[in-house]
Amino acid sequence: MAVTQNTYTGNGSTVLYSFTFPYLEESDIKVSLNGTLTTAYTLANATTVQFNTAPANGAAVRIYRETAVEDLQATFFSGSAIRAQDLNDNFLQSNYSNQEVKDRFLDRTGGTLTGTLNAGGFKITNVGTPTDNADASTKAYVDSTIGTAGSFAAQAGASAAAASTSASNASTSATNSANSATSSATSAAASLASQTASANSASASATSASNASTSASNAATSATNAASSATASANSATSAASSAASALAAFDSFDDRYLGAKATDPSVDNDGDPLTAGDLYWNTTLSVMKVYTGSAWLIAYVPGAAANISFTPYGTVASNNVQGAVQELVDEKLNLTGGTMSGNITFNGGQSFPNTVVLSGTNGSAVVPNGTTGQRDASPATGYFRYNTTLTQFEGYNGSAWGAIGGGATGSGTDRWAVEHDNTITQSYSITAGKNVISAGTMTINNGVTVTVPSGSSWSIV
Numbered sequence: 001m002a003v004t005q006n007t008y009t010g011n012g013s014t015v016l017y018s019f020t021f022p023y024l025e026e027s028d029i030k031v032s033l034n035g036t037l038t039t040a041y042t043l044a045n046a047t048t049v050q051f052n053t054a055p056a057n058g059a060a061v062r063i064y065r066e067t068a069v070e071d072l073q074a075t076f077f078s079g080s081a082i083r084a085q086d087l088n089d090n091f092l093q094s095n096y097s098n099q100e101v102k103d104r105f106l107d108r109t110g111g112t113l114t115g116t117l118n119a120g121g122f123k124i125t126n127v128g129t130p131t132d133n134a135d136a137s138t139k140a141y142v143d144s145t146i147g148t149a150g151s152f153a154a155q156a157g158a159s160a161a162a163a164s165t166s167a168s169n170a171s172t173s174a175t176n177s178a179n180s181a182t183s184s185a186t187s188a189a190a191s192l193a194s195q196t197a198s199a200n201s202a203s204a205s206a207t208s209a210s211n212a213s214t215s216a217s218n219a220a221t222s223a224t225n226a227a228s229s230a231t232a233s234a235n236s237a238t239s240a241a242s243s244a245a246s247a248l249a250a251f252d253s254f255d256d257r258y259l260g261a262k263a264t265d266p267s268v269d270n271d272g273d274p275l276t277a278g279d280l281y282w283n284t285t286l287s288v289m290k291v292y293t294g295s296a297w298l299i300a301y302v303p304g305a306a307a308n309i310s311f312t313p314y315g316t317v318a319s320n321n322v323q324g325a326v327q328e329l330v331d332e333k334l335n336l337t338g339g340t341m342s343g344n345i346t347f348n349g350g351q352s353f354p355n356t357v358v359l360s361g362t363n364g365s366a367v368v369p370n371g372t373t374g375q376r377d378a379s380p381a382t383g384y385f386r387y388n389t390t391l392t393q394f395e396g397y398n399g400s401a402w403g404a405i406g407g408g409a410t411g412s413g414t415d416r417w418a419v420e421h422d423n424t425i426t427q428s429y430s431i432t433a434g435k436n437v438i439s440a441g442t443m444t445i446n447n448g449v450t451v452t453v454p455s456g457s458s459w460s461i462v
Contacts, residue, residue, distance in 0.1 A: 002099040005064030010055030018048045019063040024073065024092060032062045067096040069278060069291060069300070078314070082326075087306075094300045098289055101280065105258055119249025127244060136247065137240035146237055265290065265297040286310065368394075373427075376402060401432065425449055431457045438462065 006019040010033075023029055031038055033055055044050040055061050073093045074086030127138050137145075256269045259281035269275060277294035288308070291300035299309065307323035319325040358367045370387040377384060382399035394405040424444045430452040431437050437459045445451060453459050 001103070004096075004100050004103045005062060007063075008061040010057060010059035010061055012057040013054050015051045015054045016044060016048055017051070017061060017063060020047070021065050022092075022096075023065050024067060024089065024096065028065050028067050028096075030064050030066045032060075032064075034060050035062075065096065065100060067093060067100060069093065069097050094289070097291075097300065101258065105254060117247045117250035119244070119246040119251065120253055121245060122249040122252040124244045124248030124251060136244050137237065139241070142237035142240055146234055398432075401430075425451060428452075430454065431459060433457060436460070 003021045005021065006017075008017050019029075026043060029043070029049075031041055031049055040052045041049050042052075049063055073089035074083075076082060076086070124136075127136055129141055130137050252271070256271060256273065256276075257279060259266055259270055259279060261282040261284050263283070263285050265283075266281060267275070269279065275292050277292060279292040280300065281290055282288075283290050286299075289300045290297045292298075305323060306326070307321050309322040311317075311320055311322050311325045313320055317325050317328050319328055359365070360367050368385060368387060370389055373388055373390040376386075376388075377397075380397040380402070382397060384397040385405070386395060387393070388395045388402075391404070395402045396405050397403075421439065423441055424446065426446050426449060428450045431454060433454045434456050436457060437453075439459070439461045441461075443461055451459065
């Protein structure tokens with residue numbers, strides 16, 4: 001099992017505690033003392049926590065990882081490069097999160113809690129009948145226990161009442177015996193034998209009264225004990241009900257966060273309530289773990305190779321998994337280190353591929369931008385090259401001005417004996433300083449157009 005936490009017991013003097021689990025961000029490291037989250041520490045190094053004050057002797061120290069899953073480590077966009085590091089970070093984020101869920105979730109088939117379970121006011125249903133002292137009690141068991149204790153208390157009360165009645169009767173008998181003894185004493189003068197018999201009768205009656213009083217006292221004590229037992233049973237039932245409610249709330253909270261195994265994306269949690277960001281479930285159709293972002297289900301963990309990661313076919317990429325899509329891009333698309341295009345590329349927003357030339361076909365032409373004079377770059381850089389549709393010529397930017405590049409007749413075959421140019425100047429132009437210009441034939445300069453010949457330059461018309 002992957003390690004996601006380390007635990008220690010404080011001794012009142014140690015401030016440095018090491019941990020052995022890997023993590024993506026320092027913020028994923030959490031520390032608690034006696035179950036309470038704390039920030040009173042710093043990282044002495046990448047695998048050691050240093051407390052500001054040494055944890056007290058006997059304090060429970062827990063250092064654990066809680067990987068943030070609110071946002072992906074890396075997000076990919078259409079046309080962007082996919083780095084191995086970004087893919088690894090995304091998979092590590094999912095892997096770490098699943099390790100933590102597996103390490104801390106309550107298995108429906110059984111298991112042992114390592115912390116307090118708070119049921120949040122909800123019920124735990126279908127609990128078995130308790131057999132050990134530490135088992136949770138069912139309502140039926142508690143009701144039965146309370147009923148038995150109440151029956152014992154009722155019996156003890158009845159016994160006490162009977163004993164009290166017996167004591168009262170015995171007391172009456174004692175009084176009657178005393179009266180009889182007085183009468184006997186009065187008659188003593190008449191007969192000594194009769195006086196002795198009466199005295200013996202009085203003594204026996206007094207003994208009977210004492211015994212009845214003792215029996216009444218014992219019955220009262222028994223009734224008190226029975227009442228105490230009933231109270232204790234009631235308190236035990238209350239504690240058991242509270243424990244059951246707490247356990248149910250904790251289970252319901254976990255059941256709402258991990259929705260179990262399902263064939264399709266669920267639209268509500270297991271209680272029928274709205275989904276919340278961070279909910280997880282296992283997709284049995286794709287054999288992947290999925291996480292809810294707050295608006296959609298995304299694959300959070302994929303076992304095995306990239307071939308198991310689904311991909312929606314896009315453009316000319318036909319594969320439905322990442323591995324196949326990457327292979328198509330490598331085998332069929334533009335290789336930035338070289339290769340031959342088999343079709344045109346349309347640029348929608350000024351995008352470019354550095355160090356590449358777009359071709360019209362396998363043995364076609366280089367495709368360069370074209371546009372009117374008014375569509376020239378507002379801030380051109382030296383070396384910019386384009387075709388000017390207004391001037392019907394190729395042009396380049398030399399760092400200070402746009403100028404024509406080649407063009408015109410070349411003669412028959414491979415003879416390069418002529419250069420053609422227009423004989424009407426329609427736009428103002430300033431000859432580059434230190435440069436000479438030659439034109440052939442008659443030249444016409446339109447109204448409002450100026451040709452500037454700077455000092456040191458010349459313009460010859462032949």
